[in-house]
Amino acid sequence: MVANRSFNLGRLFIYGCLLAFALFYLAPLYVMLTTSFKDIEEIRSGNLLALPQDPTLYAWIKAWSSACTGSECQGLAPFFMNSVKIVVPAVILSTVIGALNGYVLSKWRFRGSDLMFGMLLFGCFIPFQVILLPMARLLAELGLANTVTGLVLVHVIYGVAFTTLFFRNFYVSVPTELVKAAQLDGASFFQIFRHIFLPVSLPIFTVTIIWQFTQIWNDFLFGVVYSGPGTQPITVALNNLVNTSMGGKEYNVDMAAAVIAALPTLLVYIFAGKYFVRGLTAGAVKG
Amino acid sequence: MSVSKAKKPMTLESLLPKIVLAPTTAVMLVCMYGFMIWTGALSFTKSRMLPQWDFVGFDQYAKLFANPRWDVALNNLVVFGVLFIAVSLLLGLFLAILLDQKIRLEGTLRTIYLYPMAVSFVVTGTAWKWILNPGLGLEKLVRDLGFENFEFRWLVEQDMAIYTIVIAAVWQSSGFVMAMFLAGLRGVDDSLIKAAEIDGASKMKAYWYVILPILRPVFFSAIVILSHIAIKSFDLVQALTGGGPGYASDLPANFMYTYAFNRAQMGVGASSAMIMLMGVLAIIVPYLYSELRGGKNGR
Numbered sequence: 001m002v003a004n005r006s007f008n009l010g011r012l013f014i015y016g017c018l019l020a021f022a023l024f025y026l027a028p029l030y031v032m033l034t035t036s037f038k039d040i041e042e043i044r045s046g047n048l049l050a051l052p053q054d055p056t057l058y059a060w061i062k063a064w065s066s067a068c069t070g071s072e073c074q075g076l077a078p079f080f081m082n083s084v085k086i087v088v089p090a091v092i093l094s095t096v097i098g099a100l101n102g103y104v105l106s107k108w109r110f111r112g113s114d115l116m117f118g119m120l121l122f123g124c125f126i127p128f129q130v131i132l133l134p135m136a137r138l139l140a141e142l143g144l145a146n147t148v149t150g151l152v153l154v155h156v157i158y159g160v161a162f163t164t165l166f167f168r169n170f171y172v173s174v175p176t177e178l179v180k181a182a183q184l185d186g187a188s189f190f191q192i193f194r195h196i197f198l199p200v201s202l203p204i205f206t207v208t209i210i211w212q213f214t215q216i217w218n219d220f221l222f223g224v225v226y227s228g229p230g231t232q233p234i235t236v237a238l239n240n241l242v243n244t245s246m247g248g249k250e251y252n253v254d255m256a257a258a259v260i261a262a263l264p265t266l267l268v269y270i271f272a273g274k275y276f277v278r279g280l281t282a283g284a285v286k287g
Numbered sequence: 288m289s290v291s292k293a294k295k296p297m298t299l300e301s302l303l304p305k306i307v308l309a310p311t312t313a314v315m316l317v318c319m320y321g322f323m324i325w326t327g328a329l330s331f332t333k334s335r336m337l338p339q340w341d342f343v344g345f346d347q348y349a350k351l352f353a354n355p356r357w358d359v360a361l362n363n364l365v366v367f368g369v370l371f372i373a374v375s376l377l378l379g380l381f382l383a384i385l386l387d388q389k390i391r392l393e394g395t396l397r398t399i400y401l402y403p404m405a406v407s408f409v410v411t412g413t414a415w416k417w418i419l420n421p422g423l424g425l426e427k428l429v430r431d432l433g434f435e436n437f438e439f440r441w442l443v444e445q446d447m448a449i450y451t452i453v454i455a456a457v458w459q460s461s462g463f464v465m466a467m468f469l470a471g472l473r474g475v476d477d478s479l480i481k482a483a484e485i486d487g488a489s490k491m492k493a494y495w496y497v498i499l500p501i502l503r504p505v506f507f508s509a510i511v512i513l514s515h516i517a518i519k520s521f522d523l524v525q526a527l528t529g530g531g532p533g534y535a536s537d538l539p540a541n542f543m544y545t546y547a548f549n550r551a552q553m554g555v556g557a558s559s560a561m562i563m564l565m566g567v568l569a570i571i572v573p574y575l576y577s578e579l580r581g582g583k584n585g586r
Contacts, residue, residue, distance in 0.1 A: 119319075124577075134326060188300055
């Protein structure tokens with residue numbers, strides 16, 4: 001504003017930097033996509049950034065239906081389905097439990113409930129390595145070792161800390177007077193939840209579901225420890241596919257597989273980014 | 288505060304809040320705190336394949352710290368942690384400040400910076416493994432540009448592999464730090480900068496002396512979150528380097544996994560997990576303490 005020229009130079013610098021970094025963040029996605037449409041010959045002769053000369057779906061088809069992930073060679077399809085079977089019940093259960101917990105912890109506090117909340121909050125931070133071994137024992141005792149059900153259980157148990165935190169921090173802002181008034185009118189615990197809390201809960205349900213979906217879909221640690229042949233989630237299968245060294249390395253298949261594994265959460269992010277970011281900040285910073 | 292405090296006879300209805308919370312409380316006590324204690328106890332036994340309860344004091348810890356592989360993992364954690372946190376903070380702050388200059392397309396740019404956060408570390412590792420591939424990746428790209436002697440093979444170099452983890456982790460998490468700082472900046476009153484500028488300070492100085500101090504809490508939170516990510520990092524290493532070459536890029540979480548589940552050395556695995564827990568505690572306890580106290584004062 002003072003001197004117009006330096007002002008413009010400054011703006012140019014700002015936009016230049018922002019654009020350069022946009023390219024930095026986009027580059028891996030670009031490389032993954034272009035590589036996945038090349039054939040292996042083109043990968044060897046061309047370079048990383050070149051567009052595919054002769055786009056082919058070969059890598060995608062192989063990644064989905066016939067690539068080897070260890071001793072089996074059925075592609076990612078069955079593991080994609082495993083992930084779906086793990087994610088759907090785990091997200092629903094942990095979200096519902098979290099909503100009820102949050103409702104109690106925000107509006108029906110009793111002696112000890114704050115302590116319980118504190119302990120649960122702390123649980124969000126523990127490194128899962130300290131529970132891996134005993135949890136493996138428990139799953140074995142329950143006959144759930146290497147099963148999809150076992151993985152659902154684990155994700156629900158350790159996801160509830162987060163979902164409770166989300167709902168509790170959201171419900172705290174619902175006026176307590178509303179609850180009191182409803183109580184005077186004779187409304188019950190569940191009626192109040194159903195008629196006062198549920199109707200305003202859409203945003204927090206969205207945030208929580210997206211958060212849980214992303215967390216569980218992207219999980220690798222629980223997946224690799226608690227799954228067996230045939231029940232692995234997609235992240236574990238992807239890792240096996242990439243690190244299986246049978247025959248020549250097919251980078252195009254690796255990349256197609258990576259995109260397939262990333263696609264569900266990427267789509268959620270693209271279509272519901274606002275809620276995703278809210279979940280990140282709520283989950284990370286404590287509301 | 289609490290609604291349920293009104294004096295009423297004990298009815299099922301009045302017990303409902305406790306009943307609703309009971310399962311979570313029980314599961315939490317067993318599966319978080321109970322398991323923590325279980326692992327702690329296990330770390331004092333000589334368990335290998337299966338848990339067994341012959342207590343051997345600190346033997347496993349002694350073994351752990353005598354293990355060169357654990358030494359490498361701890362060193363890597365320091366190198367990785369410091370670089371990952373520092374670079375993510377600087378980059379995140381830099382981008383947030385730039386984005387805060389009334390930028391066109393701000394929404395689009397934010398979306399681009401943040402999307403890696405939606406992707407799993409395994410995917411990130413796979414992508415970067417290909418990009419950093421010696422022979423066909425970045426190295427070849429630069430050579431094709433005419434720099435024929437260009438070498439970039441960190442992925443397979445003992446001393447450098449850990450830095451590839453830093454690159455990929457920064458790529459994945461710095462957008463998130465940007466979002467935190469941007470949210471913080473949006474909370475700062477514009478007139479503060481204007482006032483500083485009227486007083487003759489350059490924009491740079493205004494940020495340095497006026498805005499950054501206000502953003503202190505954001506720095507604090509970001510550092511806690513990033514160090515938490517660093518200590519728990521596992522998937523990225525597994526996917527990008529597999530801990531290799533050899534075990535040169537192992538982090539403690541990878542060490543724990545290898546010993547507890549692949550090498551049937553439960554005692555060593557448990558003791559390494561306990562060390563990780565203590566590392567997290569050292570960061571989280573002061574943080575939660577100040578957060579909870581701050582919350583009470585603030586509200």
